Amino acid sequence: MNSIVxxxxxxxxxxxxARVEGEVDASNADAVAAKxxxxxxxxxxxLVVDLTGTTYLDSAGINLLFAFAEELxxxxxxxxxxxxxxxxxxxxxxxxxxxxxxxxxxxLDEALAAG
Amino acid sequence: MSPVTEGTAxxxxxxxxxxxxxxxxxxLAYLPLEELLGALLxxxxxxxxxxxxxxLLLDESRQELVARAAKGIEEEVERGVRIPVGKGxxxxxxxxxxxxxxxxxxxxxxxxxILRIKGIRSLLGVPLLVEGQVIGVLHVGTLTPRIFTDDDxxxxxxxxxxxxxxxxxxxxxxxxxxxxxxxRALLPDHLPAIPGIELAARYRPSAVGHSIGGDWYDVFRLxxxxxxxxxxxxxxxxxxxxxxxAELRTxxxxxxLDGHPPAEVAERMNRLLAPRRPTTMxxxxxxxxxxxxxxxxxxxxxxxxxxxxxxDGSTRFLELAGDPPxxxxxxxxxxxxxxxxxxxxxxxxxxxxxxxxxxxxxxRGLERLAALARREPGVERLATxxxxxxxxxxxxxxxxxxxxxxxxxxxxxxxxxxxxxPEALGAMRHMLRRWLGRRDADADEVYDIxxxxxxxxxxxxxxxxxxxxxxxDVDASHEDGLVTVAIRDRGRWRAARGRHRGRGxxxxxxxxxxxxxxxxxxxxTIVLRRTIGRPPAP
Numbered sequence: 001m002n003s004i005v006x007x008x009x010x011x012x013x014x015x016x017x018a019r020v021e022g023e024v025d026a027s028n029a030d031a032v033a034a035k036x037x038x039x040x041x042x043x044x045x046x047l048v049v050d051l052t053g054t055t056y057l058d059s060a061g062i063n064l065l066f067a068f069a070e071e072l073x074x075x076x077x078x079x080x081x082x083x084x085x086x087x088x089x090x091x092x093x094x095x096x097x098x099x100x101x102x103x104x105x106x107x108l109d110e111a112l113a114a115g
Numbered sequence: 116m117s118p119v120t121e122g123t124a125x126x127x128x129x130x131x132x133x134x135x136x137x138x139x140x141x142x143l144a145y146l147p148l149e150e151l152l153g154a155l156l157x158x159x160x161x162x163x164x165x166x167x168x169x170x171l172l173l174d175e176s177r178q179e180l181v182a183r184a185a186k187g188i189e190e191e192v193e194r195g196v197r198i199p200v201g202k203g204x205x206x207x208x209x210x211x212x213x214x215x216x217x218x219x220x221x222x223x224x225x226x227x228x229i230l231r232i233k234g235i236r237s238l239l240g241v242p243l244l245v246e247g248q249v250i251g252v253l254h255v256g257t258l259t260p261r262i263f264t265d266d267d268x269x270x271x272x273x274x275x276x277x278x279x280x281x282x283x284x285x286x287x288x289x290x291x292x293x294x295x296x297x298x299r300a301l302l303p304d305h306l307p308a309i310p311g312i313e314l315a316a317r318y319r320p321s322a323v324g325h326s327i328g329g330d331w332y333d334v335f336r337l338x339x340x341x342x343x344x345x346x347x348x349x350x351x352x353x354x355x356x357x358x359x360x361a362e363l364r365t366x367x368x369x370x371x372l373d374g375h376p377p378a379e380v381a382e383r384m385n386r387l388l389a390p391r392r393p394t395t396m397x398x399x400x401x402x403x404x405x406x407x408x409x410x411x412x413x414x415x416x417x418x419x420x421x422x423x424x425x426x427d428g429s430t431r432f433l434e435l436a437g438d439p440p441x442x443x444x445x446x447x448x449x450x451x452x453x454x455x456x457x458x459x460x461x462x463x464x465x466x467x468x469x470x471x472x473x474x475x476x477x478x479r480g481l482e483r484l485a486a487l488a489r490r491e492p493g494v495e496r497l498a499t500x501x502x503x504x505x506x507x508x509x510x511x512x513x514x515x516x517x518x519x520x521x522x523x524x525x526x527x528x529x530x531x532x533x534x535x536x537p538e539a540l541g542a543m544r545h546m547l548r549r550w551l552g553r554r555d556a557d558a559d560e561v562y563d564i565x566x567x568x569x570x571x572x573x574x575x576x577x578x579x580x581x582x583x584x585x586x587x588d589v590d591a592s593h594e595d596g597l598v599t600v601a602i603r604d605r606g607r608w609r610a611a612r613g614r615h616r617g618r619g620x621x622x623x624x625x626x627x628x629x630x631x632x633x634x635x636x637x638x639x640t641i642v643l644r645r646t647i648g649r650p651p652a653p
Contacts, residue, residue, distance in 0.1 A: 003372045004338035004541050022338055025544070026573045027537035055339070056544070058569050059618040088562035095625045096618055 007035045014044040021053035024061035033064045048111045050082040057089050062096045069102040080111040134162045138277040148285040152184030155278050165255035171205050172251035180205050190229050205252040214241040216263045237261040241272045243279040294327040295320050301361040306334050310531050310546050313521040315494040317502030320514045328357035330466045330516040331364050340545020343371045346464035346518050347399035377401045377414035378451035388442030395442040407549045411456045414449050416441045426459030430485040461521040468513030470506050494519035525550045528592050535576045535585035554593050556647045563626040568600050570619040571641040575604035605638035
């Protein structure tokens with residue numbers, strides 16, 4: 001992890017939540033992926049990645065989320081993304097199809113309520 | 116060895132004069148301490164016609180005399196003989212602060228066995244005094260029994276007094292050189308190169324006195340394209356101040372890179388120093404410059420106010436609340452200030468040694484600093500002038516540091532070169548965002564173009580597998596609403612491998628109007644084009 005991104009790991013009930021704040025690019029994508037892996041648990045059916053505090057997400061970041069979604073799917077778990085509407089990050093998720101590879105929610109509460 | 120006998124008054128005067136000349140010879144003045152001690156011993160032994168001579172210097176912290184130079188009894192130094200003050204021959208001289216003569220070594224209390232082993236029969240020792248303080252002991256010895264005369268006593272004391280001054284002077288310069296080297300080693304050896312940001316910094320020890328150590332400056336990149344700028348001044352001088360400065364410089368960086376805003380950084384610095392009060396009082400100013408939003412957040416802990424040079428060349432000092440230095444009080448809250456820094460503005464941070472002259476109000480120095488800033492265009496020239504002591508006309512007896520930053524306009528045609536490493540992406544991205552913002556691109560356009568360019572850069576970095584330091588170039592231009600960015604590397608394009616790779620090119624194509632990839636043996640160039648003002652991508 002470098003100084004341009006911070007990841008806050010939380011648990012809401014059994015559901016792990018990662019709030020990604022700052023910028024994700026090729027310089028820190030591997031470190032971000034490693035941090036997300038530390039939050040994986042067998043006690044929940046979903047893992048929430050909250051991107052509302054993310055200000056930049058390049059293809060390295062998009063790739064890691066695709067890969068992470070696939071990994072969770074293999075464990076019968078769901079990656080839920082929180083994407084604030086009308087932000088560049090939401091637009092990138094649309095362009096790359098990330099928003100069709102996993103469920104997206106406008107708020108963290110909505111993501112948690114979905115399971 | 117001919118015993119020295121009382122001579123006539125005239126002969127005594129001659130001997131005294133010769134002794135004085137021998138130990139105050141200007142040729143000795145520039146010798147390093149060890150050589151000086153050796154040369155002095157040679158001369159003293161000759162004047163006193165002794166077989167041995169030795170300097171022991173006081174280790175103040177342990178209250179021990181340490182053998183530092185010896186003639187005829189060199190083993191003393193080789194073995195690092197240490198004699199406690201008050202014990203033995205030399206120790207008693209230091210404690211009594213007066214000369215002691217031993218006519219028969221066999222029957223005296225001597226701690227150091229080397230003196231006995233060497234067959235020394237008689238000894239005469241005197242304290243080395245500087246301004247009434249003992250800094251060591253000088254003693255001479257003979258291998259045949261000798262009764263030292265009053266004349267010998269006063270001659271040796273005379274030589275010791277002069278030698279003490281020479282030793283003190285040599286030690287002072289030795290320490291000064293050491294501290295200066297340490298201080299310089301602890302300051303940044305280069306400032307970051309950031310397109311559109313001009314930086315200049317100087318550190319200068321004071322021309323006179325012990326005033327080295329404790330002042331520092333620092334510049335580092337923070338997330339989001341922001342830049343941290345620090346100036347600080349640890350009270351006190353010498354090795355201790357330089358060492359504390361190094362600690363504080365690192366601590367401040369660490370707090371800043373952890374994402375804490377300026378006021379929080381100052382509060383943490385204060386808490387860090389609290390247990391070590393009151394010897395650690397430190398003033399500092401910490402500014403975070405965001406070139407994209409053209410704004411600065413700042414905190415000042417009792418520091419000299421930053422000077423602002425507005426784009427029109429006028430000057431003013433930033434009014435930062437009078438928060439106290441760090442390391443003074445536990446119960447201190449630091450206030451953060453936010454102000455605009457439009458392109459074309461400069462900010463100059465100095466320590467008080469750059470502006471303060473003893474006996475004169477600080478305002479006078481600040482006025483002269485502002486006047487100098489209005490005369491000297493450009494941060495490089497200004498920092499040089501301040502570093503040369505122009506504000507104080509060399510009348511300051513403190514060391515000084517200066518750090519100046521200028522937010523420059525990025526040129527219409529932006530050509531930059533970057534090291535082919537992922538860490539370059541962030542810096543490049545924020546420079547491009549700032550350039551696009553100045554070309555009236557809206558937020559989505561800025562994001563899309565930046566992301567597409569970054570994808571091309573990430574490609575260049577990944578493909579830069581040629582040996583040696585690899586680099587890539589970004590060449591951006593803007594004409595009639597059309598932004599063209601060419602990203603050039605000297606590697607070969609390779610198809611992305613792995614399942615979740617290869618999204619770069621489709622992203623570029625989705626975000627830009629055109630993406631052209633030119634591959635040659637020399638490298639790959641990707642040319643991206645997009646009109647600013649078209650509807651945002653779906």
